[in-house]
Amino acid sequence: MPADESAAVRGTARSRATAAVRRALTPPLHAGPLPAGPGPHARLALRSRPATGPRRPPAPRGGARSSGTPPRPRRGGGVRRTYERARRAWDRPLTAYYLILGAGLLITVLGLVMVYSASMIKALELARPSTYFFRKQFLAAVIGAGLMLLASRMPVKLHRALAYPLLAGTVFLMILVQVPGIGMSVNGNQNWIYLGGPFQLQPSEFGKLALVLWGADLLARKQDKRLLAQWKHMLVPLVPVAFMLLGLIMLGGDMGTAIILTAILFGLLWLAGAPTRLFAGVLAVAGLIGFLLIKTSPNRMSRLGCIGASEPGPGDSCWQAVHGIYALASGGWFGSGLGASVEKWGQLPEPHTDFIFAITGEELGLAGTLSVLALFAALGYAGIRVAGRTEDPFVRYAAGGVTTWITAQAVINIGAVLGLLPIAGVPLPLFSYGGSALLPTMFAVGLMIAFAREDPAARAALAMRRPGVRWKTMRRRVKKRPSGER
Numbered sequence: 001m002p003a004d005e006s007a008a009v010r011g012t013a014r015s016r017a018t019a020a021v022r023r024a025l026t027p028p029l030h031a032g033p034l035p036a037g038p039g040p041h042a043r044l045a046l047r048s049r050p051a052t053g054p055r056r057p058p059a060p061r062g063g064a065r066s067s068g069t070p071p072r073p074r075r076g077g078g079v080r081r082t083y084e085r086a087r088r089a090w091d092r093p094l095t096a097y098y099l100i101l102g103a104g105l106l107i108t109v110l111g112l113v114m115v116y117s118a119s120m121i122k123a124l125e126l127a128r129p130s131t132y133f134f135r136k137q138f139l140a141a142v143i144g145a146g147l148m149l150l151a152s153r154m155p156v157k158l159h160r161a162l163a164y165p166l167l168a169g170t171v172f173l174m175i176l177v178q179v180p181g182i183g184m185s186v187n188g189n190q191n192w193i194y195l196g197g198p199f200q201l202q203p204s205e206f207g208k209l210a211l212v213l214w215g216a217d218l219l220a221r222k223q224d225k226r227l228l229a230q231w232k233h234m235l236v237p238l239v240p241v242a243f244m245l246l247g248l249i250m251l252g253g254d255m256g257t258a259i260i261l262t263a264i265l266f267g268l269l270w271l272a273g274a275p276t277r278l279f280a281g282v283l284a285v286a287g288l289i290g291f292l293l294i295k296t297s298p299n300r301m302s303r304l305g306c307i308g309a310s311e312p313g314p315g316d317s318c319w320q321a322v323h324g325i326y327a328l329a330s331g332g333w334f335g336s337g338l339g340a341s342v343e344k345w346g347q348l349p350e351p352h353t354d355f356i357f358a359i360t361g362e363e364l365g366l367a368g369t370l371s372v373l374a375l376f377a378a379l380g381y382a383g384i385r386v387a388g389r390t391e392d393p394f395v396r397y398a399a400g401g402v403t404t405w406i407t408a409q410a411v412i413n414i415g416a417v418l419g420l421l422p423i424a425g426v427p428l429p430l431f432s433y434g435g436s437a438l439l440p441t442m443f444a445v446g447l448m449i450a451f452a453r454e455d456p457a458a459r460a461a462l463a464m465r466r467p468g469v470r471w472k473t474m475r476r477r478v479k480k481r482p483s484g485e486r
Contacts, residue, residue: 093457096389099382100452103375104148104430104445108141108438110372111356111431117339118359119352119433133352133433136198140435144442151446156454159447160220160394163213167241170210173203174248183252187425188299190252202436204249204257208264208405209440211242215268216397223272223393231278238268239282255293255300256424260409262286267404271387271397303422320355323348324417327358328369335365352433354425357417372431373414379445380407386451395451402444406430 089095112134119133126132151159177183177191184192184200193201215238219228227233242265249258266286269279294300306318310325327343330336341362344351351359361369383403387396406429413428415421427437430445452458 093455093461094452096382096385096455097449097452097458097462099378100386100445100448103379103382104442104449107372107375107379107430108144108442110375111428112137112141113338114356114360114363114431115352115433117363118341118344118356120339121344121346122352125346136435137433137438140438141442143435144439147439147443148446148449151443152449152453154450156392156395156450159213159398159450160217163210163217166206167210167214170203170206171245171248173201174207174245177203178248178251189254189425191249191254191257200436202434204252204254205434205436206440207245207249207257208260209444211245211261211264212268212398212401212405212444214241215265216394216401219268219272219397220392220394228272231275234269234272234274234278235282239265250293254425256412256426259290259412259424260405260426262290263408264401264405267408268397268401271400300422303424306419307422308419320349321416321419321423324355324358325419327355328361328417331362331365331368333365334367335361335363338363353427354413354423354432355417356432357414357428376407376410376429379403382452383407383448386448386455389455390451392454395454399448399451402448405444406441 115137116131116134120130123130123132173193177193182193183190184194186192186200191202191204193203195201218238219234222228222233242261246258246261249261266279266283269282274282294304302317306313306321309318309321312319312322323343327341327348330342336342341351341359343362344359348355348358357369357372360372364371380403383399383406387399387403390396390399409426409429412421412424413426413432416423427434429441430438453462
């Protein structure tokens with residue numbers, strides 16, 4: 001290579017190296033002041049960064065994070081998120097539907113288990129098989145499940161059409177109870193009709209359902225005609241018919257069923273918007289009649305005196321109430337085990353009917369009794385929700401009447417077992433032994449299921465869950481692609 005060409009090449013390389021060093025040592029015009037470092041080597045390392053190329057954005061001050069970094073979850077956010085999810089699930093249209101269906105079936109199934117456990121010794125005492133009472137209750141539960149399914153599928157118009165025939169048939173049967181040779185007495189109460197074999201019928205249990213349906217239809221028709229503003233139309237003929245049913249029940253001496261029927265009447269009047277003075281007047285009359293009936297009966301007076309008793313008392317008058325407390329106290333937190341009750345071995349009268357809640361507390365403990373209470377609370381809440389969200393007056397009155405019926409009967413039964421209320425002789429709904437009580441109650445639960453299904457939002461949600469509707473909706477949402485695209 002010629003000398004002049006080699007000198008030119010060396011000069012060009014030297015000039016490029018000099019320019020590169022100047023660019024490295026000279027800071028860019030847009031850069032801010034350099035941070036103070038430990039020495040010249042650090043400053044030289046900072047200045048030697050290339051001025052070109054993507055630069056990392058400066059970290060925000062105050063501990064803030066960039067938009068690309070996911071935020072750190074706050075303390076308590078998981079609890080709040082869980083609460084929001086639970087609240088949204090609780091407000092869904094089908095919540096009442098699932099609560100009524102689930103709580104009703106769970107109470108019935110658990111009741112069957114406890115009836116079998118509590119009635120084995122009683123059946124053996126009567127020289128019967130140990131499954132005698134369980135088989136009868138299971139048969140009633142199967143028939144009741146059919147009635148519940150039928151009631152849940154019936155339209156509201158058919159329920160309203162059923163009100164008057166049911167009331168007339170119930171009144172006829174309650175009159176037959178008082179005819180000698182037809183009606184029979186059980187535990188001192190003349191409220192039963194013998195059907196043949198081991199089967200009996202208590203028409204007063206169907207009187208609760210009849211009063212609910214007939215009273216709801218009556219009040220709904222009067223509300224449509226705007227007649228409920230007049231106290232005469234609010235009371236007549238609802239109160240006279242209810243008092244007629246109460247009179248027929250009291251002829252047989254069944255004070256407990258009369259109390260439940262009175263609670264249903266008050267619930268219907270409350271839902272109809274009865275003024276306070278009118279409501280208080282009816283309550284005062286009913287209370288006066290009840291006081292006279294209790295005062296004139298030594299048996300009822302003795303039951304009233306057993307509230308809060310801790311000893312059997314003179315003549316063992318409070319034997320049943322005290323041994324019910326003993327059963328609950330011996331259960332502890334988780335009970336002695338299913339079938340391991342001691343009180344059902346002849347100590348506690350009526351262990352499978354009125355005092356089955358005490359046997360539940362002894363065998364399943366506080367956890368079992370609280371579970372039963374939670375199921376009844378869920379059923380009551382769902383009934384109030386159905387009654388409060390509907391626009392149909394008949395649905396509101398009927399759902400409120402059924403909720404009052406089941407809730408009041410459960411409170412009276414459990415309160416008597418706990419020693420907080422007098423023993424009224426009413427079974428625990430859907431739980432205690434007794435087919436005459438189980439059948440109308442399961443029909444009433446199916447009635448509330450039908451009302452929950454009639455809600456427009458619930459009806460739309462159920463329609464979306466049908467396979468055909470869901471498949472059509474999915475096909476409608478999928479976009480069509482060109483033939484060549486995969």
